[in-house]
Amino acid sequence: MDNNEYIKHFLLLIMQAVAMFVTFSVAIWRIFGETNGLYLELAYSETSLMRGQSIFTLLIYGINYQSINRPIVRTWNKFWWGGSPIECPSWEELPYDTRKTCDNFMYKHREKCLAEITHLTRWKLWKYKKTFTGSELVSWLVENNICSNRDDALAYAVKLWNGQILRHLNCTEHFEDVPDILYTFNRR
DSSP states (O other), X not given: OOHHHHHHHHHHHHHHHHHHHHHHHHHHHHHXXXXXXXXXXXXXXXXXXXXXXXXXXXXXXXXXXXXXXXXXXXXXXHHHTSSOOOOOOOGGGSOHHHHHHHHHHHHHTHHHHHHHHOXXXXXXXXXXXXXXXXXXXXXXXXXXXXXXXXXXXXXXXHHHHHTTSEEETTSOSOOOSOTTOEEEEOOO
């Protein structure tokens, strides 16, 4: 049994325990109490819980929430953040030259680049610190003689993106040499 099944069983047990407690409360109230508004609410809750047990069981076991949840989350991410997060390859999966490029940038150029191209940016309702555009990074790489032209600088920046040295502001875009997509450096 996987962890998801344990959670489903636990939820069903909690629902059964609540239903038993409400039924017990209604039975005790019938014996000792008087009929008033609170009793009627409790009796209605008991009837709903008893009649609705099959519905609760269907909701817990019968519906695949991943097939329902994924489109909703994808739509929400696209609406609020502009897309779904992109999964980058792990450090061990990267080619040797990409790892060497990332290490070289981290030790030789990162601090200077941070100081020269990052700035405070307002996007939608938020303010972001230490952000830059793709074209700013590519221009900086060319101006500081790290790369000979914009094509080499773009390839260099893509290696940095693959090595997770930099990322899109909301992790929803690959690296591009454009002036309207914001990036930031990952903390390392």
